[in-house]
Amino acid sequence: MAIWLYRVLCGAAWILLALPLLYLSTKPKYRRSIPARFFPFVRVFTPRSSGxxxxxxxxxxxxxxxFGEIKSLEPIIQALATPTRNILLTTTTQTGFDLAQSSYTSEPxxxxxxxxxxxxxxFxxxxxxxxQALVVTEAELWLELFHTAKALGAQTLLINARISTRSYPKYRRFRAFYRVLFSYIDRVFAQTQADTDRLSTLGARNIHIFGNLKLLSPIHISHTYPKPKNRLVIVAASTHRGEEELVLQAFSxxxxxxxSKMDSACGLESPKTQKMDSSLLILAPRHxxxxxxxxxxxxSSDFSFTRFSQSDLTHCPPSDIQVILLDTLGELNNCYVIADIVILGGAFVPAGGHNPLEPAFFGTKLISGEAIFNQEALFAxxxxYTLCKPSELESTLLAHQSLPHSSYKHAQASLSTLIQAITTHKD
Known part of the structure; x- marks a missing residue:
């Protein structure tokens, strides 16, 4: 009865939202994802979706x-892939789809x-x-998805499961729904003990504390760029709207x-030297x-800047360039290698923060905001690392010499344990 009521509610929601969804599908961000997900049988929108x-x-x-979740699945997919095992990889966002396509399009x-x-x-x-098995990451709790897999006799797993402190009250309000949903999930691999406790109150069973899936992924770089000599390199990574202004204010x-230091060291006789700036900011918006x-x-700012896509970092950027806008995906790790300081975005606004593992792996001085409620397990x-309020970012950056270097704790999670759980079929 519960599943049929859920289907009716989903159908009603689809009818109510069809027109707004069609409008959103005109936006570049949703041009492929919304038609494929919400209008799969309308060939004029998605000619390949019926496939x-x-x-x-x-x-x-x-x-x-x-994107991040797809990337975290790489070691699992590599371990599962065999010539006789077909793997379906689904996602809900365009960036996730693009990464998956570029990574696995040549794999039959x-x-x-x-x-x-x-x-x-x-259908x-x-x-x-x-x-044989459905494996879902983090908080992608779709009832029909798990119900369909169980109806087919497949085992179902929720991995990298988490519920943040901030979102837990919202889950509790719908705990009757989640009790139904978790009845279709065989095993749960949670990130922390706190996640385990919260998930159990929502009806999850067979919960194992596994750690964060991203700890299994090796840190890779695709290009090696020379570090500018005598320049402090700051990478502002994964920034959201409103955070760029904060970063630029602190950088200014x-x-x-x-x-001031140059004036003291060089005097006022060399105007050319005074224009030289000893700091370089690499600014990388999240979206x-x-x-x-x-x-x-x-x-509109007073900074001299260039876009990464229009520059050549195989040579050090000219000293009169103060800011590089990182407008190319997949380059953050390459920039972390040459960074002295990383300002990690998504936490100076209430977005929940972003993954600190990569900058910590390279030993940078790591600054982020206090709103890391989606990344508490990774920061642990x-x-x-240093967390500060938005109003404190400027003073924190000015005191960078006294900040500690971040360090990476290696994974305790076992990939073999997870693979065994996925491939071991229950009767």
């Missing part, structure tokens, strides 16, 4: 929300798709008849200190659709 799992019978189904046993909205999943059940204060917006912000895996 969801067409001519492809998956044995393992992995689902993750976006791996299919990448957008996850269809709940009301459409039963694809016949194409999933060989499904630091630049004034730099200029690609904001690159142009941040570029406009920089154009590193030492030597």
């Amino acid at each position: 969801f799992c067409k001519d492809f019978c998956p044995h393992i189904w992995l689902h993750a929300c976006s 046993t791996i299919r990448v798709e957008f996850l269809p909205f709940e009301i459409f999943l039963p 694809y059940a016949r194409r999933l008849k060989q499904l 204060a630091l630049k004034k200190v730099d200029s 690609p659709e904001r690159f142009d917006e941040v570029s406009t912000l920089l154009e 895996c590193i030492d030597g």
